[in-house]
Amino acid sequence: MSDLSRTVPQEQLPSEDLHPLPMPVINLGHLSLDSATRSRVVNDIAKACHGLGYFQVINHGIGQSVMDCAVKAASDFFELPNEAKEEFSSEDLRQPVRYDTSSKDSISMSRAFLKHYAHPLSDWIQYWPQKPPIYREYMGKYAAEVRRVALQLMEAMLEGLGLGKEYLDEKFQEGSQLLSVNCYPKASQCDTTIGLAPHSDYGFLTILLTSCRGLEVVDRSSNIWKTVQQLPHALHVHIGDHMEVLSNGRMKTVVHRALLNPEEARISIASIHGFALHEKVTCAKELVDEENPPKYKESSFSDFLDHLTANMDNKHRNFLDGLRM
Numbered sequence: 296m297s298d299l300s301r302t303v304p305q306e307q308l309p310s311e312d313l314h315p316l317p318m319p320v321i322n323l324g325h326l327s328l329d330s331a332t333r334s335r336v337v338n339d340i341a342k343a344c345h346g347l348g349y350f351q352v353i354n355h356g357i358g359q360s361v362m363d364c365a366v367k368a369a370s371d372f373f374e375l376p377n378e379a380k381e382e383f384s385s386e387d388l389r390q391p392v393r394y395d396t397s398s399k400d401s402i403s404m405s406r407a408f409l410k411h412y413a414h415p416l417s418d419w420i421q422y423w424p425q426k427p428p429i430y431r432e433y434m435g436k437y438a439a440e441v442r443r444v445a446l447q448l449m450e451a452m453l454e455g456l457g458l459g460k461e462y463l464d465e466k467f468q469e470g471s472q473l474l475s476v477n478c479y480p481k482a483s484q485c486d487t488t489i490g491l492a493p494h495s496d497y498g499f500l501t502i503l504l505t506s507c508r509g510l511e512v513v514d515r516s517s518n519i520w521k522t523v524q525q526l527p528h529a530l531h532v533h534i535g536d537h538m539e540v541l542s543n544g545r546m547k548t549v550v551h552r553a554l555l556n557p558e559e560a561r562i563s564i565a566s567i568h569g570f571a572l573h574e575k576v577t578c579a580k581e582l583v584d585e586e587n588p589p590k591y592k593e594s595s596f597s598d599f600l601d602h603l604t605a606n607m608d609n610k611h612r613n614f615l616d617g618l619r620m
């Protein structure tokens with residue numbers, strides 16, 4: 296992840312959320328209807344990606360019980376005694392599973408997290424926690440389902456960019472999926488109101504499932520932090536750094552943060568989708584011409600991990616800024 300808004304210093308952004316956030320809601324089931332309906336949905340997704348960088352999806356085909364079970368698996372994991380969780384502690388960002396808390400990580404103000412790879416599931420699931428006993432089954436089911444949604448969305452976004460839905464198909468099929476499973480305490484238990492400091496996600500897109508309210512995004516038109524309302528059965532989607540690169544700046548990464556919820560402890564599961572570890576992401580050549588020269592250097596997920604490792608103690612560790620030409 297890279298952090299901070301590039302347009303306005305974060306500390307100057309008003310945090311009062313007095314205005315409702317525009318939240319496009321996409322009915323994903325309509326993508327597989329007739330071609331006119333599909334085109335309309337592709338246009339709606341493109342509009343949301345260009346204007347805002349985020350939207351929510353409903354009718355995505357993931358059952359509520361699958362989502363609830365993933366949240367339960369996460370919640371049961373974080374309730375384990377510290378020794379069981381710390382088995383997964385590591386300073387090495389390339390470990391297949393990694394547990395950390397705010398005491399060791401510079402952007403987590405008040406968050407415990409478990410990060411692990413999830414695709415191909417059969418390669419990674421063996422490293423996932425065995426406690427609680429339901430973890431692998433419940434989280435594995437959700438991971439596979441949310442990846443299907445990510446591929447559908449990726450196709451639609453590529454189509455919306457005029458690149459065609461089969462564009463780089465193999466690289467997306469073989470791409471990586473990182474699950475960031477987060478646990479935030481109830482606000483009253485902390486002396487901070489922020490769980491996770493402002494940052495953007497490195498991948499093409501992130502799909503977020505949360506147990507309750509807490510996510511905020513910077514609204515580009517007003518530069519105000521806006522609370523994201525979680526609609527029932529919906530998943531929140533936002534654009535990441537590598538989508539900004541691939542689209543040569545037509546789509547912009549979304550700066551977001553997590554506030555602590557005043558009423559309850561909060562679980563969120565961010566599924567971040569990118570290319571395979573060493574596969575470079577470049578500006579799509581179809582989106583580069585004399586008027587639009589390439590705006591970003593090529594980079595891979597591995598380059599991002601190197602960048603984070605080198606900037607571990609630094610709160611200003613924006614990955615995308617280093618890619619700008």
Ligand SMILES: O=C(O)CCC(=O)C(=O)O
Pocket residue numbers: 296475477491496503505509510511551552553562563565
């Ligand atoms: O907890 C949230 O709402 C956001 C989590 C997040 O941004 C992340 O894991 O990258």
Ligand SMILES: [Fe+2]
Pocket residue numbers: 296494495496551565
């Ligand atoms: Fe994030």
